[in-house]
Amino acid sequence: MKKGLIPLGIFVVLLIFLAIGLTRDPHEIPSPLIGKPAPTFTAPVLGKPGETLSNKDMLGQVWLLNTWASWCVACRQEHPLLVEFVKTNPLPIVGLDYKDKEADGLQWLARYGNPYTHTIVDADAKIGIDFGVYGVPESFLIDKAGIIRYKQIGPFTPESLRDKLVPLIKELSS
């Protein structure tokens, strides 16, 4: 009788592991950059020839780096949320137009609204690679000292904005 219980035990353990595995998204790869200084960059500003923005310009404030592109479908789903979000939350958001044509990026912002305080251009994905971006949209919350505190992989949802981003911004701003 007891011997019969051993395979059952192994089966239950296996079942638990498989169940945990099902709840995890294999596309969400934890970023090694969390808790580390944001990579340095100096990038051209979208639609303003000659102007550049550097990560040093953002020191002293809590800000969000949001990667997007005019060709990115999931960004279109996320974008209205960000447009609404900045109306009630005074958070500087830097948009990173990833692997995009400038004209397409500008047209996209004109059509869907612009929640960004600055939009920078990353035509050859170099900044994206430095941030470990592997699929837009991805977002990084960066604190006053320039340390990455949170990474959102995939589009923000109303829930992730409310439950993760807002409390973190409050905590880091105080």
Add this chain to the structure above:
Amino acid sequence: MKFLVVLFLALQCAIGVHAKEATPLADDPVVEQRLITIAEELRCLVCQNESLAGSRADLANDLRREVRTLIRAGKSDAEIREFLVSRYGDFVLYRPPVKPTTWLLWFGPLLLLIGALWLLISVIKHNQRQKDTPVLDADKRAKAQALLKETDSSK
């Protein structure tokens, strides 16, 4: 009307067909060879079952370009791997480093093998012991023979 529709569709096809140019190989075959050796040990993050060398994903293309630049800059293989690990984590390596969080990954199969061997040996020993011990002791054997004789004589 039908003809016009067919003509229209045919034209659409003609417009749609334009082969994508093959991505040019690096001018230097030595660089390319090293790129392939390094990239085969790295995972493409978009199609996770493909290596960075074999993947046609856009990101893989960009990363190969970065690796080429690093090779030309004279970086060692370890430095190039570190470049990618510091951005994307251990996940990009098909051979993750041995450290406390990966001990189970590295030594788990060995533990399973040892467990299986132990099980096998104990089962074999158990069977051996059963074989060695006579199934019937002397008393029972005598009784059995008596019974057999009884049945024989009753025939």
